[in-house]
Amino acid sequence: MKTQIESFIDDLKSNKKLSSFDEASIKQAVVLRLLSFLEWDVFNVEEVYPNYSSNTHSVSYALRIKNTNKLFIEVKRVHEKLDNHQKQLVAFAAREGVDLSILTNGIVWWFYLISAKGDWQQKWFYSVDLLKQKPEAIIPQLINLLSKNKVTKGQSLRAAKALYQDKKQKMAADFVPHAWNQILSQPNKIFVELLSDTTEKICGYKVESNLVEKFLKKHLDKWLIKEITGLSAAPPAKIKEAHLMLTDELESKPAPQTSIRSTSSGTSKILTTNKPESYETKTIKSFTFNGRNYQVHHWDELLTNLCDYFADAHKKDFEKVLWISGENNTYFSRNQDQLRIPEKIKKTDIFVETKLSPDRIVKTAKALLSEFGYSQETLKLVTE
Numbered sequence: 001m002k003t004q005i006e007s008f009i010d011d012l013k014s015n016k017k018l019s020s021f022d023e024a025s026i027k028q029a030v031v032l033r034l035l036s037f038l039e040w041d042v043f044n045v046e047e048v049y050p051n052y053s054s055n056t057h058s059v060s061y062a063l064r065i066k067n068t069n070k071l072f073i074e075v076k077r078v079h080e081k082l083d084n085h086q087k088q089l090v091a092f093a094a095r096e097g098v099d100l101s102i103l104t105n106g107i108v109w110w111f112y113l114i115s116a117k118g119d120w121q122q123k124w125f126y127s128v129d130l131l132k133q134k135p136e137a138i139i140p141q142l143i144n145l146l147s148k149n150k151v152t153k154g155q156s157l158r159a160a161k162a163l164y165q166d167k168k169q170k171m172a173a174d175f176v177p178h179a180w181n182q183i184l185s186q187p188n189k190i191f192v193e194l195l196s197d198t199t200e201k202i203c204g205y206k207v208e209s210n211l212v213e214k215f216l217k218k219h220l221d222k223w224l225i226k227e228i229t230g231l232s233a234a235p236p237a238k239i240k241e242a243h244l245m246l247t248d249e250l251e252s253k254p255a256p257q258t259s260i261r262s263t264s265s266g267t268s269k270i271l272t273t274n275k276p277e278s279y280e281t282k283t284i285k286s287f288t289f290n291g292r293n294y295q296v297h298h299w300d301e302l303l304t305n306l307c308d309y310f311a312d313a314h315k316k317d318f319e320k321v322l323w324i325s326g327e328n329n330t331y332f333s334r335n336q337d338q339l340r341i342p343e344k345i346k347k348t349d350i351f352v353e354t355k356l357s358p359d360r361i362v363k364t365a366k367a368l369l370s371e372f373g374y375s376q377e378t379l380k381l382v383t384e
Contacts, residue, residue, distance in 0.1 A: 001143060004037045006135045013131055018106075023077040026106035027060060031075055035063075038147040047148075057092045059101075063151060070151050072101040080105045086112075090120035099157050100145070107131050108341070108355075111145060113164045125164040129341045132300075132354065167337045174335065177225040184216060184223050192216075279358035282383040289379050299361045300343070300354040302381075306368055307345045307352050314372055318348060324367045331356075331364055 012018060012030065021029065032042045040063065041047045052062035052069070060075040074089045076082060082103050093101040093114045103110045111126040126145070128138045144150055144159040151157075183191060192212045200206040279299075286295045287302055294305050311318045321332045331353045336342035342351035356364065362381070369376055 001037060001039065001147070002139055005034070005139050005142065008033060008037060009130050009135050009139075012107075019078055021078045021106065023075060023080075026077060026104075027075050030106035031061070031073065031104065034142075035061075035146075038143065040148045054092075054096060057088070057095075059089065059092065062098075063148075065152050069096060069098050070100070071146070071156075072096075072098050074101070074103050076103075076105045078105050078107060082108065082110060086110070086124070087120045090114060090123055100160055102146075111160065111163075113160050116164055125160060125167055127340050132341060132343060170335045170337055174338075181224050184220060279362055279381075279383060282358065284358070284381060284383050286382045287380060288382075290374070299358045300356070303352060303356070303361050303365055304343055304345070304354065306365055308347075310368060310372055311345050311348050311350075315347075319350065320371050321350065321352075321368065324364065324371060329353075 032048070035048060036042050046067065047064055049062040049064055049069075050060070052059050052072070059072045061073040062069045063071040063073070072089065072093050074085060076085065082105060085103055089101055089103055090112055093112070099114055101112045101114060103112070107130050109128040109130070110124060111128075112120075112123045113125050114123060116123045116125070126141065128142065130138070141159075141163075145156050145163075147156070149155075150159065192209050195212050195216075196207050196209060199212075284296055284299050284302060286293060287305075288294070289306065289309070294301075296302060296305065307321070310321070314320075322334070325331055330338050333339055333342075333351055333353075334349055336344075336351040339351055339353040340355035341353065343354050344351050365379065366376055369379060
């Protein structure tokens with residue numbers, strides 16, 4: 001099974017016609033082929049039920065075991081923006097009592113745990129990009145989540161829940177340093193009383209609360225964690241897992257010009273000033289940076305090539321990229337689960353988000369230049 005899927009993915013990568021496939025072609029050439037390798041009988045409509053509908057809603061496929069829907073798959077054409085279809089799919093699956101659902105355009109596959117708490121965005125727990133991610137990283141998960149044998153035995157649902165919990169725990173762990181800094185910066189009553197009581201036990205005299213707070217403020221700079229990795233510059237006021245979702249609706253807006261401002265915690269944040277040229281309807285052909293020309297085919301290659309360059313040229317302080325973020329989105333992280341379509345930056349343990357619009361990629365590229373002290377004029381884009 002594993003060998004078949006790996007060969008199938010290799011074929012997709014070399015298929016020059018793939019980008020022109022419509023929805024029907026994706027169903028036949030990609031989805032049904034993959035399901036067959038995962039041991040589903042694609043010719044049995046009672047097992048792989050096409051165009052399953054209930055009332056006024058439908059999905060492309062319902063995977064069924066003994067006449068019971070186990071998993072929904074909604075298929076769209078290549079390059080279709082999937083974000084606009086998530087809410088409807090999740091809502092339909094919830095009404096039909098289906099635990100797992102997938103939204104795909106053949107290349108990108110988004111997995112949802114319907115029983116997870118929260119809104120439709122928070123039910124997303126795993127993503128696959130068949131063209132960009134390494135087969136050895138995604139094939140085991142595809143088998144665990146989607147193979148007929150695993151679905152029949154209930155193992156796929158357990159695997160989904162494990163991935164979902166792992167995502168939550170990694171995210172929560174990344175915010176521990178922020179919690180520590182918040183406790184020190186805004187000491188609560190319990191913390192102050194604990195320090196006061198312990199002082200009294202040692203010397204026999206109880207110190208007043210205002211003196212404890214004065215002591216904490218005096219030594220605050222020593223105790224704060226200034227280099228927090230794996231997250232954007234600072235946590236939002238209220239943490240939402242939806243921040244893991246990089247919505248194309250926001251990404252599609254023309255990106256304003258960027259600059260970098262240092263914050264009190266030693267981090268950097270993208271600021272917006274005016275609106276420059278939009279690249280949303282353009283195709284990138286190449287770019288020149290620092291006197292070297294790079295031939296590329298996709299916008300994300302602009303970002304990954306720059307990241308590889310800076311990782312090599314600025315080894316000691318490259319982790320500064322972890323402080324580059326959008327308003328609510330993480331673009332660089334050591335935890336790839338925090339990103340929609342992560343790509344590992346060469347010679348580092350850091351991943352970069354590649355599921356970004358052209359404008360957002362250019363904006364992030366300019367932020368990289370500023371972060372490492374390069375003039376914006378050192379980057380020239382060739383588009384059509």
